[in-house]
Amino acid sequence: MAPHASVPPARRTAPTDPAPVGELVVAPVTITPTKPLTPTHVKGLLWTDVLVKASARVGGVRLVWNNRMATVTTQATAFWHHLDLTEPDTDWSRESDLRIGERYVRFHSERRDTDRRAIGDYLTRADQEGWIHPAGRRMLDLWSAQLDQLGVAELGLGVDRPLATGAQAMVDALADRGLLVDHRRFGGPVHLDGPRWGLPLRRLIGDDGHPNYLLPILRELVPLIQPGRLFLLVHDDDIAADYLLLDRVLTEFGARTARLPLSRVPVGGAPRSSRHGGWHGTTLGDLAATEGTVDRAAYRLGMRLYFAGTLHRRSAQPFRMSLLRRCVGRAARLLGRTPTDGTNASVPSLAATLSLLRTQQGYVDPYRLTATLLGKRSGPPAPELRAIYT
Template identity: 75%
Template sequence: MVLDELVVAPVTITPTKPLTPTHVKGLLWTDILVKASASLGRVRLLWNNRMATLTTQSTAFWHYLDRIEPDTDWSRESAALIGERYVRFHAEGGKSDPRAVGAYLDRIDESGWIHPASRRVLDSWRAELDLLGVGDLGLGKDRPLAAPAATTLDALAERGLLVDHRRFGGPVHLDGTRWGLPLRQLVGSDGHPNYLLSILRELIPAIGPGRVFLLVFDDGLAADYLLLDRMLTAFGGRSVRLAFSRVPVGGTVRSSRYGGWSGSTLSDLSAVTGSADRAAYRLGMRLYFAGVLPRRSAQPFRMQLLRRCVGRAARMLTRAPADADDRSLVATLSRCRDRSGFVDPYRLTTSLLGPVPAAPELLRMYT
């Protein structure tokens, strides 16, 4: 595969709850992959907040908050408390007035507006990810999606990739039947888009010669991302899908909308008492989430094992050699490179766990 630029496009996270172990796993895998692969070639991380906010998943929750707590000062609330309201919203049925939700969607698309509760969640994420050493995702920035919704729908229709019933007051479906895939709703009868439309609005205009999209997502979205892959191919794009398993908490794999994450959020993990410094925390978290937990691992989250990884990280940093060797770093990264062009975070991270002290330039990438 001729590769001039790798565009890493992870599935975005709706800013409606704290970051759970599954989110942390995906973010750390992405962070290691981007930083390591960038040492060998051109890499760009594609993240746009509007791909997460321009959804009914976010806006229906916002309408719920404005209806039941119109006077709450959200700047004083924690992400965990906002997340508890998100769980309650879904437990109560998770439905809102379509017209009100539509007004929120229009406001986001026109100006990038974000509800104060979600701004508070994003601020919390930024602080936690900065402590963790995750590269800037652009959580504090806003930019329009690369193409308008109407332009993207017209382009899909021109290629025969839509079943469009809007003129009858019905929904719009992506049509992947030519590849043996079922129809997938893209726009509802109420005119509200599915999250897939935002992704297509961002990715289709970015298609170019020598550019490959690396689509990073959790395996619960595998069917949608297979369809996205085929849609990009129909526009002349090339993509590679990288799915990872969710991390069970308390022995159960569940969506964050159902709760069960108390005590294991990123905020909880960073607040655990101990003697490790920031570098050991950053390295230990990567050793656990990218080294102990393989990409398709079904292992449950284990706090005690995470703490052991942080302790091991502290010892690794103490005995690391002082001299750096850029040639050694390139050789290590090259050995861990996938045939699709990216450096495999699991292979790279487990390479740190051998008897030979890790090179300082590689440790710096992890801290």
Template identity: 70%
Template sequence: MVLDELVVAPVTITPTKPLTPTHVKGLLWTDILVKASALAGRVRLLWNDRMATLTTQSTAFWHYLDRTEPDTDWSGESAALIGERYVRFHADGGKSDTRAVGAYLDRIDASSWIHPAGRRVLDSWRAELDLLGVGDLGLGEDRPLAAAADTTLEALAERGLLLDHRRFGGPVHLDGTRWGLPLRQVVGSDGHANYLLPILRELIPAIGPGRVFLLVFDDGLAADYLLLERVLATFGGRSVRLAFSRVPIDGTVRSSRYGGWRGATLSDLSAVTGSADRDAYRLGMRLYFAGVLPRRSAQPFRMPVLRRCVGRAARLLTRTPAAGDGRPPEATLSRYRDPNGYVDPYRLTTSLLGRVPVAPELLKVYT
């Protein structure tokens, strides 16, 4: 595969709850992959908050908050407490007024508006990810999507990829039947798009020669991302899918909308007392989430194992760094490169666990 630029496009996270172990796993895998691959080639991280905020998943919840707590000052709330309201919203049925949600969506698309509760969650994430050493995702950045919704739908229709019933008051479906894939709704009969349309609005205009998209997502979205890959190919885009398994908590895998993450959020993990310094925390978290937990691992989250990884990281950082052998970083990293052009975070991370001193350029990826 001829590769001039790797564009890493992880599925974004709606700012409606705290970061759970599943989120942390995906973010750390992505962070290692981007930083290590950038030492050996051109890499760009594509993250736009509007792909997460311009959805009914976010806006219906925000309308619920405005309806039930119109006078709450969200600037003092934690992401966990906002997340508990998100769980309660779904437990109550997750219903909201269609016209009100539509007004929220229009406001976001026109002016990058985010509900104060959403901004508070993003601020919390930003502080936690900064402590963790995750590269800047552009959280809270005001950037319109690359193409308008109507423009994108027209382009899809021109290629025979839409089943459009809007003129009958019905929904719009992506039509992947030519590939043996089922129809997938992208716009409801209420006129509201789901999360796939903002992704297409951002990715289709980014297609270019020599550019490959690395689509990063959790395996619960596998069917959608297979369809997304085929649609991008129709526009001339090349892409590779990279799916992650979710991290069970107390032996159970569940969506964050159902809760069950208390005591295991990123905020909880960063607040655990211990003697490790910041670099040991950063490296230890990566040893656990990218080394102990393979990409498709079904292992549950285990705090004692995470603690041991942080302790091991502290010892690893006291070793005398390996002397440079004069080779450029891309030569050192070539042994960990996936055939699709990116550095495999699991192979790279497990290499740190041996007895051989670690090269300084590799430690920079982790701390």
């Protein structure tokens, strides 16, 4: 298995035991670098950013992000194979995230035969060499610039790192624990055995030998399991069934787990996947380029007031540009006030407030934090709070 990390032995943990004080491992859902960042993506990223920064003030936190968790998937490689077939001479370094995303939408709207062998070769390159198609690399560069402007903590979008364990080692470890329904000897797929928990079967490897997106996630997370760590799985509601299954599998390997499902942000009346389009004018690139009179700090705080404070965890509100503008304007007014404009010396310290806002799972809830410290009656954000929000 070298140079990959070993898979930990099975260690059953009673779910009713109190969570030990230890490191919080935050694992947000992967995003393939094939489309612009939509309001749903921005909500997830900002919730994660505020959660990690705030929780780190009251305990140990580790954010898990590895590009290969998203690129060693057919969702990415099948699209990139299509681009090589249809546009072999395109200079992707000159393309915008919108134009690449438009191609991605067209790719999913058209029916075509799949070259399994070619996609398998792409998956192998992505897995073993960290290869990313030039269109994907361009998308990561654009995301990096947009997230830097937004003040999101460095995710490592430009860093290549192998997954923590090999695919076969992970499959063997799952099989050893009886967690698979394996039909490969009949030329069929491999499924995670969800029915043992009352969940559906979930394909892990297709009959073509290609992995489902859950396999690279397991390859990265399972080797991180250690006593005292709590894994927080951040994901959108539409894939809750997959993440409930992922939660169960990690528990079988001895992990303590919690899930943070977030509702999608409807655009144009429907909370649909980005592969169906309809996101023009609402992407992170669009929002960053919108004309305004506020500075970067107000933009960063205002975006968090909207996506973490107005759009709560289960919010069904559609994206509203007018409301986002109001949040950015409020942020500018908050930041423009001096500490004497209503600061109350009896207000508890930030650390004390953060401790009170910690959930039973050990993380600081971004919505409660935003509502408590940046509500209508609050004073200007203290420097420590500004560090979390801007």
